[in-house]
Amino acid sequence: MGSPASALVGRDVELAVLRELIVGVTEGRGGMVWLDGEPGIGKSALISTAIADAARLGCAVYGGSAPELLPPFPLQVLLDALRVGRDSVDPLRAPLAGLLRGEGRSELLTPRDVAALLAEQVLALVDRLCSVTPVVLVLDDAQWADEASLSVWSRLGRASAQVPLLLVTACRPLPRRPEVAATRRDLVERGATVLPLGALSAPQVIEVVGELVGAVPSGALGELAGQAGGNPLYAREAVDALVRESRITVVAGVAELTGAGEWPGSLPEAIGRRLGFLPEQTRSVLGLAAVLGCAFTVDDLGVVSGQPATELMVGVDEAVAGGVLAASGDRLVFRHGLIRQALYEAMPASLRAALHRQAARALAGAGAPVERVAEQLLAGPAAADEWMVDWVAREAAALTYRAPRVAVELLTRVRGAVDDDPRRERLDADLTVALSQLGDNEQVERLARPVLAFSRDPVVAARVAWTLGYALMRMGRYEQAVEAAEHTLERPELPAVWAARLYALRALALIGVGRFDEARAAAARAEAEGHQAGDRLAVGYALHTLALIEHNQRRDVAAQVALIDRALAVLGDEPSVADLRLLLMINRAGGLDNLGRPAEADHAFGQATVFAERAGTPPRLGHLRAKIADYSFYRGRWDEALAELQAAADLPVDMTYRLAGRGVRALIAVHRDDLPAAEREFFGVEELTSPGNGLRLYADLLLVAWALAAEREGRSAEALARLLAVFDPEGNREFPQLTPDTPMWLAEVVRLALVCGDRATATAAARANAAAQGQASPATTAAAGYCAGLLAADPAGILAAADTFHRIGYPLFGAQALENAAVLYAERGDQLAARAAYARAVEVYTSLDAAWDIMRADARLRPHGIRRGRRGPRRRPTTGREALTATERKIADLVTAGQSNPDIAAQLFLSRRTVETHVSHILAKLGAHSRVDIARELATSQ
Helix, strand or coil: CCCHHHHHCCCHHHHHHHHHHHHHHHCCECEEEEEEECCCCCHHHHHHHHHHHHHHCCCEEEEEECCCCCCCCCCHHHHHHCCCCCCCCCCCCHHHHHHHCCCCCCCCCCCCCHHHHHHHHHHHHHHHHHHHCCEEEEEECHHHCCHHHHHHHHHHHHHCCCCCEEEEEEECCCCCCHHHHHHHHHHHHCCCEEEEECCCCHHHHHHHHHHHHCCEECHHHHHHHHHHCCCHHHHHHHHHHHHHCCCEEEECCEEEECCCCCCCCCHHHHHHHHHHCCCHHHHHHHHHHHHHCCEECHHHHHHHHCCCHHHHHHHHHHHHHCCCEEEECCEEEECCHHHHHHHHHCCCHHHHHHHHHHHHHHHHHCCCCHHHHHHHHHHCCCCCCHHHHHHHHHHHHHHHHHCHHHHHHHHHHHHCCCCCCCHHHHHHHHHHHHHHHCCCHHHHHHHHHHHHHHCCCHHHHHHHHHHHHHHHHHCCCHHHHHHHHHHHHCCCCCCHHHHHHHHHHHHHHHHHCCCHHHHHHHHHHHHHHHHHHCCHHHHHHHHHHHHHHHHHHHCCHHHHHHHHHHHHHHHCCCHHHHHHHHHHHHHHHHHHHHCCCHHHHHHHHHHHHHHHHHHCCHHHHHHHHHHHHHHHHHCCCHHHHHHHHHHCCCCCCCHHHHHHHHHHHHHHHHHCCCHHHHHHHCCCCHHHHCCCCCCHHHCHHHHHHHHHHHHHCCCHHHHHHHHHHHHCCCCCCCCCCCCCCHHHHHHHHHHHHHHCCCHHHHHHHHHHHHHHHHHCCHHHHHHHHHHHHHHHCCHHHHHHHHHHHHHCCCHHHHHHHHHHHHHHHHHHCCHHHHHHHHHHHHHHHHHHCCHHHHHHHHHHHHHHCCCCCCCCCCCCCCCCHHHCCHHHHHHHHHHHCCCCHHHHHHHHCCCHHHHHHHHHHHHHHHCCCEHHHHHHHHHHHC
16 A cells, blocks of 8 residues: 555645745744644645654654543643653653652642643743754644643744744644634734645545555546545545455556445545454454543553553554554554544443443552543543542542643532532532632632531631632732631631631731731731641741731831741742742842842842742742843833743733733833833723722832823823822822832922922922831932932932932932932033933933933923933944843843753743743844844854
């Protein structure tokens, strides 16, 4: 019989396109191709030939086919394609193998989606593979792919613009799934080539038949071939059946059809004839294999069949020889999904259901991974029997951390079978955790409240209250979180560990409603009871809360950092506290920044990034990205701040940190005079000015940007009113200090109040800043001196503040102080001093691309006869080597040295996503199409 290439007749154009893309990958360029077509129209042969070409040209080729049944674990198709298993030991795949084995997992304390953490590791693995050799990665039957795999596939499409990676996607039009359509649309928008694979023409099908039989088809055989409807798989299977039945004879180079009978009536019938030639024992084994899915291991097949591998191999070898099965890494796969479908559907539905349930029990008894057992249970009968309820109740926690969506579906199914069963409460508790892990806060609340109302088990109630409390805080409903903790703490017989944790939860929620004294007392009690109960988690959360109180109420940053250091020492390195540890590391880095220790803050954020890449949870990763963006804004690294936020775009981020990110983007847009971009961030901003809004604490930067936007449009009084709504919400001119950053923004209040002739407000704001100097923060001290200088019209005092701002690395505030000093010097007639301060301010503004600040400074100094001349500020070029920021230049040099994005990230203490974003910007600025082009462009521009 012919080779797979025989089905390529009529596919010359498509194959040429694929070969061109493969050559591009070998030259360092990435690419994407999407194959659209029905089953059997030749895509498998096309892909096989392309893969052979890629391997011959030195590419590493990886591929997999998405199964129609529920995959055993999100991303399983990609993990199989990349040859990642639970026992992988090579350095590139070992981190993923550890995650698959459940190493480093712990009880969820904040929302955590393990699939997203796996996704990060998959992306890093592909990045590193591409740094070794060009890679071709194939996803067949994408119409069945799970959401996590499709999300990673889209992100790989973005990465293909900067690494030698060719993505080949093959997809059928049915079933129509929105997530598949969205993935296709995303890839096409990013430049993917679409190859529609339609039916072959009648002459092309006849040519396929001729290549299969090695002769020219006779008229009768050619006429029958027309019944294939242009489907090369149908033609191949039918011809195979005719050959096996000895109904084709070649005489003088012509293939004649002999014997009685007709062309197989359908593709399933043709496949059935292939299977009919296999021994009955082999067909029986294949039936069990079909129950296991499109891909399976011999070990699993042995467990389900009850036969040792030595006995199974005979049937397996026959199935491979018969073109039914093929090897794929350490698994066996059906050569085509339609073959498995024919085997599966040949069994009565009741038999299939029974076999799935039998397979689940057998796999569970053999100690198979919980997700493999769950796959079989979900494919089996909808009604839950006693064994299924027992297994789900016992394994729900492990399943939740490995496959949360599967856990939700199974737990939902079995709950209905145990309405009056004591196990129901524990199942509900597990379901709340699984829903929390998926970030479904509303569903967590809907399920948790009845459990809290009726549960008699104090442990169940405490666990559910803990989960509900965090869900409520993530929705900004802190008062309700306080109530949930308090009501549960009133229960009798509450275990000491859970009492300590709930006191810590209550303390944290109390901060959200501004009840700091109560929060301090609750946190102190949680710390004491946590020590007594030997629960490091409760102690860690208590110290974390006390540190937040020092930060938000007392503004004692040094005390905050000291409390964080105590908490980190208490927690240690156990995986069960990894999420809290990362949160504390983030806050510690911010504290060092507030203390005016930029080098230490840079290092601390770098340490947090490395830890997050290794053990962080997706929501916490988003939190880290938002905090680094905020930090980068204050440090004047605005392009880096935007890159961090762009890198966090796909991460599940709590609303609080998303608000902070919006504030950073809006502030940069206003200062760069891009008001349309700022306006996009201002939706719903007025609602945040309400003092009772629990999210207002996190919206300061957004609200400040909103105020400055009004000033930019000439509405200074409105700008002042908006700032006062943020920093003096009660309107009593007391300016309660909310964060260590507040004093710097109060300087804007003083400036605008003086512009508007409201000296009383300016005096009150300056007085509040003077009172804040006890925070032991250099920035606070500089802000106090700046405000005092504005109020006293003292340019020398303002210059001293500017020097402090520059020393501690806050360039925007330093430049604004210089601008105001220049105006005051000009008003005194000291043109020389005014010009000097003005020039220094414009130099900083120019480095930030702060176009509005430059225009404002020009307008304020022009009436005093001070101009910069005709040329205007020299802005950084938008293209070429000079357009690169300092960080981009470092990354470009490391790309030139051949380092992968994950390796660059580790060296620069950045996240892999952030490096990916920077590389995209570098490619755009240099007009490059690959990492090779980056090296070439840098070499020629030196």
